[in-house]
Amino acid sequence: MNTDHESNKNTVRVRLFGFSSRVVGKSEIKIELTGRTSISDIRRTLLSYYPALMSHNIPFVFAVNRKVVVESTVVTHLDEVALLPPVSGG
Amino acid sequence: MQKILAEMADESTGAIVFFVGTVRNHDDGERVLAIMYEAYDEMAQEILEKIESEVMARWPIKKFIAVQSTGYLKVGEISVVVAATSPHRQEAFDACKYGIDTIKTSIPVWKNEKVESGEKWVKGVLLNVE
Numbered sequence: 001m002n003t004d005h006e007s008n009k010n011t012v013r014v015r016l017f018g019f020s021s022r023v024v025g026k027s028e029i030k031i032e033l034t035g036r037t038s039i040s041d042i043r044r045t046l047l048s049y050y051p052a053l054m055s056h057n058i059p060f061v062f063a064v065n066r067k068v069v070v071e072s073t074v075v076t077h078l079d080e081v082a083l084l085p086p087v088s089g090g
Numbered sequence: 091m092q093k094i095l096a097e098m099a100d101e102s103t104g105a106i107v108f109f110v111g112t113v114r115n116h117d118d119g120e121r122v123l124a125i126m127y128e129a130y131d132e133m134a135q136e137i138l139e140k141i142e143s144e145v146m147a148r149w150p151i152k153k154f155i156a157v158q159s160t161g162y163l164k165v166g167e168i169s170v171v172v173a174a175t176s177p178h179r180q181e182a183f184d185a186c187k188y189g190i191d192t193i194k195t196s197i198p199v200w201k202n203e204k205v206e207s208g209e210k211w212v213k214g215v216l217l218n219v220e
C-alpha cells in the first residue's frame with residue numbers, strides 16, 4: 001500500500017464495490033506495483049491488508065478496464081482495476 | 091416512464107413491450123424496507139449498450155431501451171425498465187425477456203437491502219471472464 005505522494009507509475013488504482021468498500025472503508029485504493037504484478041498478486045495484497053474481506057465468505061472477481069479477467073492478467077499503472085462481488089442488478 | 095414511452099413510439103411498429111422491475115417488500119423471508127443500488131457506472135453502461143446491440147442483431151426490433159436505477163429506492167419504486175418495439179409482438183416479448191434475464195446476471199450492480207434486522211447484500215452471481 002502507499003500514500004498519495006508516491007509516484008503514480010508505481011501504483012495501480014483499484015476500485016472497490018459492494019461489501020468490499022464497506023470492509024476497507026474506501027471506494028478505491030492504490031496498490032503498489034512490484035515488477036510484473038498480476039491480479040492474483042493484487043488479490044493477495046488486498047487480503048493481507050484487509051483479511052476481513054475473507055471473513056464475509058463472499059467471493060469476488062476482478063475487472064481490468066471494465067472487463068472481467070483471469071487472475072494471471074498483469075496490470076500496469078495505466079489500468080483501472082475493480083473488485084467485483086457477485087452482482088444483483090435488475 | 092413517460093419519457094421512455096414517448097421514445098418508443100414509432101409508426102412502423104405495432105407492438106411495444108415493457109418490463110418494469112420494482113422494489114419488492116420481502117426477500118428470503120424477511121421484510122424489506124428499501125434497497126440501495128450501487129453500480130460500477132462506466133462498466134454497467136458499456137454492458138447495457140452491448141445487450142442492446144445483441145438484441146438489435148438477434149430480433150427485428152426497431153427500438154430497445156434498458157435502464158437500471160441506482161441509489162436509494164423505496165419499496166414499490168422502479169428499479170429497472172426494459173422496453174422493445176417491433177412490427178409484431180412476439181419479438182418484442184422475446185427481446186424484453188432476453189434483456190432483463192441478461193441484465194440480472196451481467197451488469198455490475200449490487201443491491202444492499204435495508205431489512206428489519208439491519209442490512210444485507212443480495213447474494214448475486216459472479217460475473218464471468220470475458
